[in-house]
């Protein structure tokens with residue numbers, strides 16, 4: 051369908067344009083993970099063979115993207131998503147030597163300290179990363195000098211105690227965009243402050259995605275046109291009403307500093323007592 055193609059093929063995302071559109075739509079879990087990955091990777095020093103954690107990978111299409119585009123070795127970690135279908139997707143796309151799907155919870159990651167050259171997280175970090183101490187924990191799995199990169203759904207300006215009326219007003223399909231859990235959406239300033247105060251990372255950069263809401267709207271519209279949004283009603287109307295005033299994407303990047311010797315969420319796994327165990 052030309053209309054769908056026009057919505058999904060974008061000059062901003064030349065690498066993503068090379069992927070089968072049906073495959074991308076079929077494996078979505080909200081906004082287009084390939085676009086988020088491409089925008090994030092343009093800021094990361096990726097190189098072939100690097101060990102990368104893709105945390106909250108969903109259906110692992112961003113992991114496949116990193117493997118295909120950068121020849122990175124990716125550990126595709128998610129909590130709700132079963133690793134079996136992710137592995138089938140990895141096999142189908144010829145990435146079996148590079149992508150390892152795994153089920154794990156973000157606070158109990160089964161990796162050695164300093165194992166990764168980098169960690170990324172797309173449209174998931176807002177669910178656990180607003181915890182003041184989470185970056186301290188995540189960064190322990192990245193080697194000194196390695197990177198952490200996140201794209202989170204975020205706010206383009208602070209909201210007061212109540213969300214803006216146009217985001218709680220039901221759309222014509224009945225769906226209300228703003229749910230209680232949307233309070234985990236944070237501004238650039240929030241993230242910059244949170245990460246600047248973490249001594250385990252340096253070179254923190256936080257910025258909004260140019261036209262983020264428009265990309266989200268276009269992807270949602272394509273899902274609606276192809277009927278692939280089911281059972282979730284589309285958010286196109288709310289995103290248009292908002293027009294990027296409040297809702298969009300935020301990118302966070304930083305470099306890991308020194309090693310820690312303390313696993314904040316599971317001391318029994320990470321606390322060094324003098325001898326290696």
Ligand SMILES: C[S@@+](CC[C@H](N)C(=O)[O-])C[C@H]1O[C@@H](n2cnc3c(N)ncnc32)[C@H](O)[C@@H]1O
Pocket residue numbers: 078079080081082083105106107108109112127128129130131154155156157171172173174177178
């Ligand atoms: C909106 S989906 C995004 C998935 C994927 N990154 C994408 O962009 O398509 C959020 C993902 O975060 C994962 N997630 C949420 N909380 C998590 C946690 N505590 N530990 C690991 N994964 C988590 C969920 O399993 C879900 O797949």
